[in-house]
Amino acid sequence: MTTATTDADAAAVRRAIAGTERPPRPGPLQTALTFGWRGMLKVKHVPEQLLDVTVTPVMFLLMFTYLFGGAIAGSTSAYLDYTLPGLLVMSVLFTTVYSGVALNTDLTKGVVDRFRSLPIWRPAPLLGSLLGDSVRYVIAGTVLITVGVLLGYRPDAGVTGAVAALALVVVFSFGLSWVFSVLGLLLRSPNAVMNAGFMAIFPLTFLSNVFVDPATLPGPLQAFVDVNPISILATASRSLMAGEPDVPAILVSLAVAAALALVFLPITTRLYRSR
Amino acid sequence: MALHAPLAVEATALTKSYGTTTAVSGLDLAVPAGTVYGVLGPNGAGKTTTIRMLATLIRPDSGSARVLGHDVVTEADAVRAQVSLTGQLASVDEELTGRENLVLLGRLLGLSRAGARARADELLEAFGIAAAAGKLVKHYSGGMRRRLDIAASIVVTPRLMFLDEPTTGLDPRSRNQVWEIARALVAGGTTILLCTQYLEEADQLADGIAVIDRGRVIAEGTPAQLKASVGTGALHVRLLDPDRRPDAADVLDRALGPVSLEPDPAVLSATCPDPARAATAVAELARTGIGLAHFSLDQPSLDEVFLALTGRGAEEPPGPAPTLEEQTS
Numbered sequence: 277m278t279t280a281t282t283d284a285d286a287a288a289v290r291r292a293i294a295g296t297e298r299p300p301r302p303g304p305l306q307t308a309l310t311f312g313w314r315g316m317l318k319v320k321h322v323p324e325q326l327l328d329v330t331v332t333p334v335m336f337l338l339m340f341t342y343l344f345g346g347a348i349a350g351s352t353s354a355y356l357d358y359t360l361p362g363l364l365v366m367s368v369l370f371t372t373v374y375s376g377v378a379l380n381t382d383l384t385k386g387v388v389d390r391f392r393s394l395p396i397w398r399p400a401p402l403l404g405s406l407l408g409d410s411v412r413y414v415i416a417g418t419v420l421i422t423v424g425v426l427l428g429y430r431p432d433a434g435v436t437g438a439v440a441a442l443a444l445v446v447v448f449s450f451g452l453s454w455v456f457s458v459l460g461l462l463l464r465s466p467n468a469v470m471n472a473g474f475m476a477i478f479p480l481t482f483l484s485n486v487f488v489d490p491a492t493l494p495g496p497l498q499a500f501v502d503v504n505p506i507s508i509l510a511t512a513s514r515s516l517m518a519g520e521p522d523v524p525a526i527l528v529s530l531a532v533a534a535a536l537a538l539v540f541l542p543i544t545t546r547l548y549r550s551r
Numbered sequence: 552m553a554l555h556a557p558l559a560v561e562a563t564a565l566t567k568s569y570g571t572t573t574a575v576s577g578l579d580l581a582v583p584a585g586t587v588y589g590v591l592g593p594n595g596a597g598k599t600t601t602i603r604m605l606a607t608l609i610r611p612d613s614g615s616a617r618v619l620g621h622d623v624v625t626e627a628d629a630v631r632a633q634v635s636l637t638g639q640l641a642s643v644d645e646e647l648t649g650r651e652n653l654v655l656l657g658r659l660l661g662l663s664r665a666g667a668r669a670r671a672d673e674l675l676e677a678f679g680i681a682a683a684a685g686k687l688v689k690h691y692s693g694g695m696r697r698r699l700d701i702a703a704s705i706v707v708t709p710r711l712m713f714l715d716e717p718t719t720g721l722d723p724r725s726r727n728q729v730w731e732i733a734r735a736l737v738a739g740g741t742t743i744l745l746c747t748q749y750l751e752e753a754d755q756l757a758d759g760i761a762v763i764d765r766g767r768v769i770a771e772g773t774p775a776q777l778k779a780s781v782g783t784g785a786l787h788v789r790l791l792d793p794d795r796r797p798d799a800a801d802v803l804d805r806a807l808g809p810v811s812l813e814p815d816p817a818v819l820s821a822t823c824p825d826p827a828r829a830a831t832a833v834a835e836l837a838r839t840g841i842g843l844a845h846f847s848l849d850q851p852s853l854d855e856v857f858l859a860l861t862g863r864g865a866e867e868p869p870g871p872a873p874t875l876e877e878q879t880s
Contacts (some may be wrong), residue, residue, distance in 0.1 A: 283679040284677065284678045284698055284726060284728045284731060285676075285677055285678075285679060286731050286734075287731055288676060288677035288730070288734075289677045289678065289731075289735045289736075290735045290738065290739060291677070292673050292674055292677040292705070293705060293708050293735060293736055293739035293741070294708075294739055298660075298661075298707050299660065299661035299707070300661050301632075301661050302658070302659065302660070302661040306658070310655065310658040310659055312723075313655070314644070314647070314655055317646075317647055317651055318647070321646060321647070321648075321687060322646070323821065362842070385642065385644070386639075386642025386643075387642050387643060387644045387645075387867050389603075389608055389636060389641075389642070390606055390636060390642065391659075393606050393608060393631055393634065393635070393636045394631060394656075394659055395628055395631040395632040395660075396659055402640075411590070417616055430650055453740045458556070477591065511745060522642050550609075
């Protein structure tokens with residue numbers, strides 16, 4: 277290594293200042309992708325932050341399969357067949373809470389003011405970071421399915437079915453993560469976002485058909501479970517894995533995701549601007 | 552300073568409140584293009600809030616401002632396309648490397664992938680950060696970080712740059728480097744709006760200064776005018792022999808001006824309009840055979856500026872360096 281200078285060089289600074297012309301403004305897509313790249317770089321520098329998307333799903337899978345499997349479905353392998361597509365939903369949805377937490381953490385830093393002072397498409401920083409987070413959702417889902425296969429899970433529709441189910445869950449999560457972005461922008465600390473996020477997502481996930489067949493539930497609860505979008509998503513995910521796509525469930529899942537994004541994206545953009 | 556230069560910033564009656572606290576209260580500002588304009592005031596005077604409004608980060612409650620001819624509320628995007636923000640508030644991403652920070656901004660400003668990389672390398676080299684280009688910014692020293700911050704602001708050279716307390720917390724060497732960079736920017740045609748709580752910094756860089764207090768401008772002028780309005784610094788002298796103080800007071804009174812006797816019997820001070828005359832006064836003391844243990848010459852501090860302008864001190868004056876008088880007894 278040569279010893280590099282550690283001082284600013286006034287002449288070089290002058291040349292650097294003189295040498296620029298303002299390039300044309302980049303398009304919305306390039307801007308959002310650039311922010312997605314920023315998210316990827318953070319993962320590259322601190323790979324440990326992927327623990328939440330890798331270890332947590334595996335933990336849930338092992339706990340639920342071996343703890344409740346025999347009691348609920350008669351055998352762990354029968355329960356794995358029922359619950360894996362639902363656990364896929366749960367693992368990935370839990371990950372969306374961290375998107376809000378990460379956004380809240382980001383806001384405490386000065387660099388956000390720099391982004392906000394740039395002449396860029398306004399939703400780009402948020403859209404970009406959620407695009408980056410989608411990669412985390414894919415990782416969480418892939419880890420879960422892989423471990424499931426190692427434990428003996430075999431989707432009837434094979435790899436195609438698993439990929440289709442994962443894709444649907446990731447698209448839904450992308451829509452849902454706008455909700456947690458709003459929480460991330462409204463609440464005061466990353467911890468508050470985490471608590472509020474899990475307080476919402478825990479009951480919604482458990483009061484669904486992810487873990488048990490709702491046929492055994494008392495009437496009013498069953499009625500709720502049936503209309504819970506997470507149940508519908510789990511049903512859609514199961515149907516894709518089984519190779520018998522439940523088209524209405526898939527369409528409802530996509531519609532809910534689109535509706536969440538349409539409602540919450542403008543709110544996040546506005547909050548991000550004014551905060 | 553050209554009197555009829557076009558204005559880079561023109562603010563009229565800007566006002567911003569947070570709850571019951573009025574941060575900026577009817578502030579007027581006119582910054583000629585191509586100059587460094589200093590906004591001088593203590594913490595809490597409204598400097599940062601003013602910059603945030605001018606940089607379109609927050610909307611004024613009332614009043615208006617045009618930056619480079621564009622309204623900060625109705626033409627915010629046009630303003631953003633020509634300004635950069637540096638210093639306390641806008642910063643760099645600590646979790647990325649220096650190089651990644653600059654490439655990121657290059658891409659966001661519309662440079663091609665290759666163009667952004669080339670520009671990043673050019674800036675890293677010019678700002679003396681090339682050796683640490685691949686290190687995460689959180690491991691940078693304060694001076695390096697500040698230089699990266701400024702480099703990030705000129706990935707595309709702005710027409711107006713907001714420098715918010717660019718040297719707070721820096722050692723003298725890093726501070727001088729930041730000043731050098733600021734001078735180079737102005738030489739290249741950029742207008743700089745400098746917020747600072749150090750009179751010396753405004754004196755070093757600014758062509759014009761506005762002193763602000765409680766959200767409004769209380770004085771305006773060139774650094775020379777401002778200092779003249781404040782009066783001047785003072786020569787402090789500590790004698791080897793306290794008994795000679797009356798003689799020393801006579802000498803200083805003739806050479807400089809009004810002398811004040813400090814509580815310490817060996818110490819006295821005299822207001823001093825000009826450093827050259829202080830030198831003469833010290834030489835005169837030596838010629839008279841009065842031995843000195845120590846002498847020092849003060850710049851008027853922001854606190855003194857405030858005292859002169861408002862009749863009270865700055866709420867949070869930058870702490871003056873302890874003098875020898877306080878250390879020995």
